[in-house]
Amino acid sequence: MIVYTLSGVLAPGLGQSTFLIPFFKRSGSNAVFAQELDGNYKIRRFMKINPENFENVSCYVPLIDKIEGHGAVMAFRANDGEPIIGEVQEITNILADYVIDNDRDFFFQIDVFSFLKDKEGVSKSIQLAQKNFTNAKMAKIWASGERAAALAKIDRDNIGEEKVKDLESNFSNGELELIIKQLIESPNATDWYDVWLEAYQKFQFDSGLLEVANWWVRSRSIDDEIVPSIIKDVLLYGEYNDEFINFIMFWLEEVKVHRMWVDVWCMTLDRGMMNGKWRGLLQDVGWRFIRIDPPATDYVSAGQWSKVWKAIRGRNENLEELVHIAANVFAIWHRSEIFLKSVVSALIKKKRIDDSSEGRRLMDIVRDWLLNIQKWGSAWCDIYALYLRQRPDDQEIIHYGRYLLRNRKLKQNSWGKVWKAIGNATGFDDELYEQAMFWLKTSNPNIMGWPDILNIVASIYGVGDDIRKLSIEWLRVSSPNHPKRRLIEALSQRLI
Structure with missing residues (x-):
């Protein structure tokens, strides 16, 4: 029986809310392992992974040992907050509401x-x-x-025993064999894809149907509209060989603009093909895509473009060009939260972003956007805080943030980011204290970040009777498994 010890968590993306990947180590091996789970979140096996393909998240890691067959360890991060790690039931309880x-x-x-x-x-x-x-x-x-x-x-x-019996019955009746025979004998039928997809879903992604799809897609013209659809279906559920992967790479290389190009590229990336012998070609076609200026917005969304950009960024040293590209498309997608959080936030949090001409250009574009957009949502607050961290002496930005706080223009669940950013840049003065106390007393204690603001106020201004009462109220309404519970319990029990 091999015991695996939880060693940390990895993020599949940068900066945004996301489920995280717990990783494990075991005695006698330098490898890093992740859990492969079944439908009930039990550990089917531990598989080796390359941690360099992900963002390593710095956080407190509880001591947890696991073996195959145990319930899984799960983790998530919301709104760039502190990662929350726990057993499946703990995470389920936290997310239940x-x-x-x-x-x-x-x-x-x-x-x-x-x-x-x-x-x-x-x-x-x-x-x-x-x-x-x-x-x-x-x-x-x-x-x-x-x-x-x-x-x-x-x-x-959620497939149960009865569903399994139904599937076995269908196989024994020969229905699947007849469908496969029909598909092979009529490759040019106008409803070929519809027949295949219906059978593929009905027979729970049968390997024989995957082989038929593998054969059929390689026989089609590269411009056939059905080709990318069946590529996606096979990548989503199936098994595939090098010949099929080679065809995917050929399709990505040859098709210049197609409404499903990004879907196929992203799914190829998600299935792990950015590694090994396909890595270079996948990178090359990804670079070609993000260099299109302006982007083909009729065929691609901000979220899809951002995903390709982010994958290229994570595996390339050419940061200056990536900054240049992001600055060029900012005017097109500056209203997209996905683009702002995945691309812009990831860049302006880089140290010394102002050291390069392209970095300064991007920061100036962001500054102008912060002052003029008139839409102060979560992404705006994230970027405001990151910008002020890079340029803490920008008085106009500071005054504008104070104006928004003073006039309560910000949503409750984003307010704290701006408040903390100003406090870190200028020091926490009496006005910020009064604003924090008003926010704590009038906002929902279950908002992500509420206990963090309470703790900052207590550490700077001391624990008065108001802080103690707010702590007791938060403990009353929060989950007993909340990771900040012990911290707030300590505040509720002392008076300074």
Whole structure:
């Protein structure tokens, strides 16, 4: 029996709300392992991973040992907050009261409801995210595929004994064999893809149907509209060989502009093909895509563009060009929270961003945007805090932030980022104290970051009776498993 010890967490992306990847180590090996889970979040096996492909998240790591068959360790980070790590049931309890919010990261909400196996929550989150697309046609295409993938995963996780018996019965009746025979004998049928996809879903992604798809897609013209659809289906659920992967790379290289190009590229990346012999070609076609100026907005959304940019950034030293590209497209996607959080935030948090001419240009563009956008959502607050960290002497930006705090222009769940940024830049004065106390007394204690603001106020101004009462109220309404609970319990029990 091999014991694996939790060693940390990795982030698949930069800066945004996301589920994290717990990683483990074991005695006698220098390798890093991640959990492969079944539909009930039990550990099927531990698999080796390369941690350099992810962002290593600095945080407190509890001492947890696991073996195969145990319940999984889960972790997430919301709104760039402190990562929360725990057993499956602990994370489920924390997220159980999660509600859809227009100001939250859209894609994290989808992941949360998928984790909770809440189909209604998944559908509503996708509807909300769909509104963030600038292109209505692309939004409809994305929403359809995202909904099908998310709900199919929930259904697969929930397959019971009766479903398994039904599938076995279908196999014994020869229905699958007849469908495969029909597909092979009629490769040019107009409904070929529809027949294949219906069977593929009905027979739970059978390997024989995957082989048929592998054969069929390589026989088609590269311009066939069905080709990228079946590539996506195979990548999403199936197995594939080098010949099939080679065809995908050929398609990505040859097709210049296509509404599904980004979907295929991103799914190829997600299935781990950025490593090994395909890495160079996947990088090259990704570079070609993000260098298109202006981007083909009829075919690509801000979120898709940002995902390609982010993957290229994570594996390339040419930061100056990436900054240049981001600055050039800022005017196109400056209203997209995905672009702002994934691309802009990732760049302006870099140390010495102002040292290069392109970095200064991007920072000046961001400054102008902060002062003129008149939309102070979560992404605005994130970028304001990062900008002020780089330029703490920018008095106009500081005065503008104080104006927004004073006139209560910011949403409750984003307010604290601006308040902390100003305090770190100028020092926490009496005005900031009064604003913090008003916010603590009037906002929902369950807002992410509420206990952090309370703790900052207590550490700077001391624990008075008001702080103690607020601490007691927070303890009353918060989850008993909340990671900040011990800290707030300590505040509630002392009076300085």
